Amino acid sequence: MFSIDNFIRPHLKSLKPYSSARDEFEGEASVYLDANENNLGSLAGGVDYNRYPDPYQKTIKEKLSKLKGIRPEQIFIGNGSDEAIDLLMRLVCEPGRNEVLLLPPTYGMYEVSANIHNVGIQRVPLDEHFQPVFEKIAEKQTESTKILFLCSPNNPTGNILEPATVEKLIRSFNGLVVVDEAYIDFTDIPSWSTRLDEFPNLLVMQTLSKAWGMAGLRLGMAFASPEIIGYLNKIKPPYNINVVTQELVSAALDKTAQLQDMLQVIIKERTRLVEAFEALPLIEKVYPSDANFVLVQVHNANELYAYLLERGVVVRNRSTQPGCANCLRITIGTPAENDNLLESLNAYSAQEATL
Template sequence: MFSINKILRENIKKLVPYSSARDEFKGEASVFLDANENAFGSPLEQQYNRYPDPLQYKVKKRLSDIKGVPPRNIFLGNGSDEAIDVLFRSFCNPGVDNVILVPPTYGMYEVSANINDIKINKVPLTEEYQLNLEGIAEAINDHTKMIFICSPNNPTGNSINRDDIETLLANFSGLVVIDEAYINFSRQKTFIQELTEYANLVVLQTLSKAWGLAGLRVGMAFASEEIIEVMNKVKPPYNINEASQELALKALQNVDQVNGWIKEILLQRDRLVLTLKDFDFVLDIYPSDANFILVKTTDPKGIYNFLVDKGIIVRDRSKVDLCEGCLRITVGTPAENDILLQTLQNYK
């Protein structure tokens, strides 16, 4: 049975969070002489002399309308990477606790674990890129605090079997963190809808992919209110700057435009798969629920270098376990995909 107090670090239980100037009053005000800001303004057309909302309420309210989740169940981070780091710092004791990773998967889980001095237990995916439930069960011990699952998975592109994830959620006493960075491109439904069913569920999403806001660095975590409260206590007070909040809020008004882009990306993904499979050097193209495809080739390094020389950058994943021989190719615009395919026709 999951209990947040059993996995929360003792120092975090006792932590008194930083109290910002904007946290210490309620209501409306017109004169702000509390935060040592420059009251004269900013040397810009837009004024950024005031500190931003530390809890980003307007953005969370708009996300709440889109996702169907109350604002109190939403954490916003400086990219999903900050949410990942905050989870490590909140729940894992350095040098004592461990987490389970299921490679091949997103590399920042391992980087963040290493930064925080948290042991990693790796349980590779099966050859079908699905969870090895028996292996995960054997890897869990009294100091296992979190299991990270990327679905749709990066770099393989496939979604992880939903029943397998629910098995972990129902039987693991730590956090199950599901990274849904690519969920907008997937045929699978989000696990956000299961938040009320599983107290140990954390879902990560981002505005960097489908929403096209990678430069703003806005990541999301969805979880129970008690988990979100811990994350808000641990994060820096002003972790999302005012410009990012304003632009994210403006972008979140354009759901129809983003949905149109998603449909076009999926069409272009199908087109890439259909065309690439006819090239002699392509051995396999794995099913994808993301905005990229994993392509197994006869000469990944040679193809990669050939494309680089032509000014086209893809990702060489051939040294990653279970991705031998593979290139990861992001779905571009029709014009970018034309250039890629035309260039590859000249590869010998």
């Protein structure tokens, strides 16, 4: 049976976390003289901003609990998912001794964070269908391997990782399995967060940056056992989510109807773009997508990327990623932006035809 206590870096088990003023007093009072705040107010435009934020984001967690069907004590809130990735590295990986397992092509921040913390990296590329190969992954794990990162829907490929293989990996991996679901809202596949009680070594990450349209507010979520979440709260900065973000996110979480409206538009536009891409001779392959972007393979990605830039259209050139030669990642824009993109692609095709 997996126990997070067996994987925590020894010195963190006895760590006494910073105790903030808001940790030591909870409740309501008429005069607050405990946190060395400026009681006269704030030059940032509001009296509320002179007070430190809730260090544990209780209001947001209560709303997420109802929305996701997850207990508040199973929720960690971070400054983007990147903070959760960083804290997980700190929590279980000894610098210079431990390693993580990545399945490229995948989200680049896993590797960056590992490099920052001097944590080793084992790589097992996804197969030609961008699916994990269980046997090869099992062969790579050693006693030093502490975390397996799975991105589903995957970035930059856009596809869901086969659920049966993911489950097999969670059950067999002797360490933390992190399933990054940044794009889960764009598909009808159930979230792995619904099975947290079944898998004590599972941590699921989601974000409000994509479907919810709040990338600028920087709020990511991690769902796991209360034991894992307790350790993340123990080592996080005391006030990692600011007052403005907490207020705006709390209000946004009440707008689930508007979220569904936006999702319908994005998914409809994704279908339209995929159909248009498949009809364009310059696009050699359109990969299946369960995200708010589509990966396409073209004749010459560098040339097409530069051409689109000249016309004011910015896409992402992913050609340097394993298995993604001559591939561009194209985000689903507004209907007008997508029209602009298709017009530019058609113009490029016409230009190619005359050469």
